[in-house]
Amino acid sequence: MSLQKGFIYVIIVVVAFACKKETPTASILVSKEALTSFVNPFIGTDGPGNTYPGATVPFGMVQLSPDIGIPGWDRIAGYFYQDSIITGFSHTHLTGTGAGDLYDILVMPTNSKFSKRIEENNYKPFSSYQHDKEKASPGYYSVDLLDYEIKAELTATSRVGIHRYTFPKDTATSIHVDLGYAINWDKPTDTYIEKINETTIRGYRKSTGWAKDQRIYFVMQFSKPFLAYEVFTNEKIDTLPAQGLNTRIVLHYNTSEKEQIIVKTALSTASFEGAEASMAQETQDFDFDKYKEEAREIWEKELQKIKITTTDQDKKAIFYTMMYQSMLAPTLLSDPLGTYKGANDTIMKAEGFERYDTFSLWDTFRAAHPLYTIIQQERVPDMIKSLLAHYQETGVLPVWSMQGNETNMMIGYHAVPVLVDAYFKGFDFDVNLAYEACKKSAMVDQRQIDSYKKLNYVPVDQHHENWSVSKTMEYAYDDWCIAMFAKDLGKEEDYRYFLQRSQNWKNLYNEQRSWIQPKDTLGRFIEPFIPKVYSPYYCESNAWQYYWFVPHDIKGLIQKTGGKERFTQKLDSMFSYDPMPEDKLPIFSTGMIGQYAHGNEPSHHVAYLYNYIDQPSKTQELIRKILEEQYKNQPNGHCGNEDCGQMSSWYILSALGFYPVNPAQGAYMIGTPFFEEVEIQLPNNKVFHIVAKGLSEENKYIQSVLFNEKPIENVFITHKEISNGGVLEFEMGNTPNDSLFINLGLPENNHIY
Numbered sequence: 001m002s003l004q005k006g007f008i009y010v011i012i013v014v015v016a017f018a019c020k021k022e023t024p025t026a027s028i029l030v031s032k033e034a035l036t037s038f039v040n041p042f043i044g045t046d047g048p049g050n051t052y053p054g055a056t057v058p059f060g061m062v063q064l065s066p067d068i069g070i071p072g073w074d075r076i077a078g079y080f081y082q083d084s085i086i087t088g089f090s091h092t093h094l095t096g097t098g099a100g101d102l103y104d105i106l107v108m109p110t111n112s113k114f115s116k117r118i119e120e121n122n123y124k125p126f127s128s129y130q131h132d133k134e135k136a137s138p139g140y141y142s143v144d145l146l147d148y149e150i151k152a153e154l155t156a157t158s159r160v161g162i163h164r165y166t167f168p169k170d171t172a173t174s175i176h177v178d179l180g181y182a183i184n185w186d187k188p189t190d191t192y193i194e195k196i197n198e199t200t201i202r203g204y205r206k207s208t209g210w211a212k213d214q215r216i217y218f219v220m221q222f223s224k225p226f227l228a229y230e231v232f233t234n235e236k237i238d239t240l241p242a243q244g245l246n247t248r249i250v251l252h253y254n255t256s257e258k259e260q261i262i263v264k265t266a267l268s269t270a271s272f273e274g275a276e277a278s279m280a281q282e283t284q285d286f287d288f289d290k291y292k293e294e295a296r297e298i299w300e301k302e303l304q305k306i307k308i309t310t311t312d313q314d315k316k317a318i319f320y321t322m323m324y325q326s327m328l329a330p331t332l333l334s335d336p337l338g339t340y341k342g343a344n345d346t347i348m349k350a351e352g353f354e355r356y357d358t359f360s361l362w363d364t365f366r367a368a369h370p371l372y373t374i375i376q377q378e379r380v381p382d383m384i385k386s387l388l389a390h391y392q393e394t395g396v397l398p399v400w401s402m403q404g405n406e407t408n409m410m411i412g413y414h415a416v417p418v419l420v421d422a423y424f425k426g427f428d429f430d431v432n433l434a435y436e437a438c439k440k441s442a443m444v445d446q447r448q449i450d451s452y453k454k455l456n457y458v459p460v461d462q463h464h465e466n467w468s469v470s471k472t473m474e475y476a477y478d479d480w481c482i483a484m485f486a487k488d489l490g491k492e493e494d495y496r497y498f499l500q501r502s503q504n505w506k507n508l509y510n511e512q513r514s515w516i517q518p519k520d521t522l523g524r525f526i527e528p529f530i531p532k533v534y535s536p537y538y539c540e541s542n543a544w545q546y547y548w549f550v551p552h553d554i555k556g557l558i559q560k561t562g563g564k565e566r567f568t569q570k571l572d573s574m575f576s577y578d579p580m581p582e583d584k585l586p587i588f589s590t591g592m593i594g595q596y597a598h599g600n601e602p603s604h605h606v607a608y609l610y611n612y613i614d615q616p617s618k619t620q621e622l623i624r625k626i627l628e629e630q631y632k633n634q635p636n637g638h639c640g641n642e643d644c645g646q647m648s649s650w651y652i653l654s655a656l657g658f659y660p661v662n663p664a665q666g667a668y669m670i671g672t673p674f675f676e677e678v679e680i681q682l683p684n685n686k687v688f689h690i691v692a693k694g695l696s697e698e699n700k701y702i703q704s705v706l707f708n709e710k711p712i713e714n715v716f717i718t719h720k721e722i723s724n725g726g727v728l729e730f731e732m733g734n735t736p737n738d739s740l741f742i743n744l745g746l747p748e749n750n751h752i753y
Contacts, residue, residue, distance in 0.1 A: 047637075052078055061333070067088055105265060126147075140154065156291075164262050216269060229250060348389070350389065374680065414474070438485060442475075442498070517537075551665075599640020612746055627654060673690060675692065686724065703731040
């Protein structure tokens with residue numbers, strides 16, 4: 001990726017301290033280059049990453065990106081780097097998931113130079129393209145549609161997608177707006193188009209798929225009046241206004257050589273009025289370059305929150321791309337009027353906050369949301385209020401919500417750790433409502449929680465994705481979070497009840513085998529049992545990968561395993577017991593190191609567990625290995641689905657040198673620093689400074705750790721210590737130094753803030 005030089009003017013702040021050195025010296029790093037120039041949006045567009053390269057702003061409603069137009073797992077995000085055609089540009093996309101939804105409002109420019117159609121993309125217009133005629137950077141995407149000799153450029157505001165098409169001379173230039181276009185799981189249920197005048201149309205697209213009731217209202221403005229148009233309903237010529245399952249309009253123009261037409265599409269999930277408010281508030285004119293630059297500046301401001309020092313340009317590109325991808329979800333759901341399509345399928349209004357959705361909580365509770373509490377502190381309250389709005393709309397917290405819908409994808413009630421973590425970190429929201437939401441979500445009779453309450457574990461059933469062991473373990477963790485919440489609020493009875501439930505993982509522990517195994521309703525372990533087999537009892541995992549998911553009670557897991565020596569043997573085997581060539585690995589089992597699968601979330605904390613058994617050097621080795629081998633500055637740069645910011649957030653936190661093994665505890669376990677120097681800019685002009693002296697390829701082992709010039713007392717650093725600012729200083733060497741950590745404190749089975 002070429003690096004476009006830019007200059008950021010940063011005031012150098014030097015804090016002077018007394019000669020007694022009671023407090024360390026800190027300074028704010030100066031960035032001479034625009035950090036956006038290091039972002040490579042193509043990372044993850046090839047291989048299993050399932051990312052998109054198009055234009056968006058942080059957490060924006062619009063994700064304006066190219067669509068290949070052909071369905072398939074590889075094209076879940078609409079785009080696949082290995083393909084060679086583009087069928088248009090749609091305004092909504094999911095980032096890094098396995099879910100085939102969205103792709104709303106496809107726009108495609110054409111002319112008389114090419115008319116071929118193919119069955120594979122349902123005979124839609126398309127063009128070939130080449131990567132050397134394609135560019136992407138934060139807030140901007142461009143590509144040459146070679147068959148038409150049309151240059152397409154995309155940018156975005158929070159709720160408006162902006163296209164600029166540069167045309168050749170042609171009397172048959174057209175812009176197609178296709179509301180019936182759908183691939184993968186997506187299917188329109190009702191579409192509508194009407195003309196306001198010769199430069200404005202509006203309509204809606206309602207659809208179903210993974211999320212059952214999706215609604216997008218839009219207003220579309222054109223910088224040049226169209227001369228004529230054709231409208232189709234269910235592929236038959238129609239008149240405006242047009243309504244049906246499949247409507248589209250083709251707008252006709254005469255264009256001169258290199259003439260440019262700008263198209264703006266403003267969105268709302270609630271109404272035409274909301275879409276019009278989006279247009280009026282965010283794009284008053286057709287100055288494409290202005291909006292492109294504003295999007296770049298927004299991204300630059302976000303990226304400047306963490307400044308790293310490294311001479312390795314690929315590392316820098318990966319780090320800032322991971323920062324970029326960590327901010328692609330959740331996404332705005334409410335319009336400037338505050339209105340949005342609620343999870344109760346009615347139009348709701350967010351009063352005093354921005355309503356977000358696309359909460360991939362099974363993934364993001366682990367690292368993305370803890371990261372947001374550090375570098376997105378201004379947005380965290382609105383995210384929490386959005387989760388609580390979902391509760392008020394449905395009676396339970398979201399499991400995996402999108403576009404004002406509950407998809408019930410995956411397991412757990414992992415809005416709970418997100419809420420509890422935000423509570424203990426002091427974010428502003430309705431605490432009583434939050435506690436009520438947590439408790440009620442844990443007491444419903446859905447998703448086998450009724451059996452869990454009755455038997456103190458989830459038994460196997462006949463469902464093809466029973467996931468009984470995984471459900472038991474994840475419910476137990478969420479219960480621990482509620483227990484900590486209850487204790488802090490003085491709700492002693494609830495505290496004891498949920499603390500007891502948090503130990504339910506032990507009820508599936510087979511003492512004879514030393515495995516956590518599925519049971520039937522009578523309490524009998526299911527046989528045969530082979531730990532490496534991907535059975536229906538483990539959520540996208542096997543028994544090896546889920547064995548370690550007791551983040552709230554690692555000490556208890558060590559004891560159950562037989563003590564530190566036996567735990568060490570088993571943990572070593574996790575990273576050395578490679579799958580056999582004949583083993584059938586599922587699509588989500590990627591990024592393998594032994595049985596460890598970095599491409600899937602249940603493994604993400606496991607390398608840090610050596611800290612709990614006095615062998616932190618093994619954590620340091622493994623974290624360095626994962627950072628270097630599982631992330632690349634290339635399209636096939638993710639070893640698994642990026643998953644709405646979780647894969648990227650793991651990289652960011654681990655590269656900083658710490659990670660939340662228990663995401664709701666307020667403690668970040670020390671890993672190993674990846675950069676010579678880092679500065680995290682915090683609110684109120686506070687700075688958290690990380691220095692790794694002597695860091696090199698060979699010097700990957702920590703020799704000493706100082707925090708504010710004093711030796712650390714724990715194998716972790718707290719959120720409070722980070723938020724207050726200071727200096728975390730590592731001395732690195734080429735030999736392990738486990739003795740440094742032996743007498744340091746470990747997180748106990750409680751919250752630490």
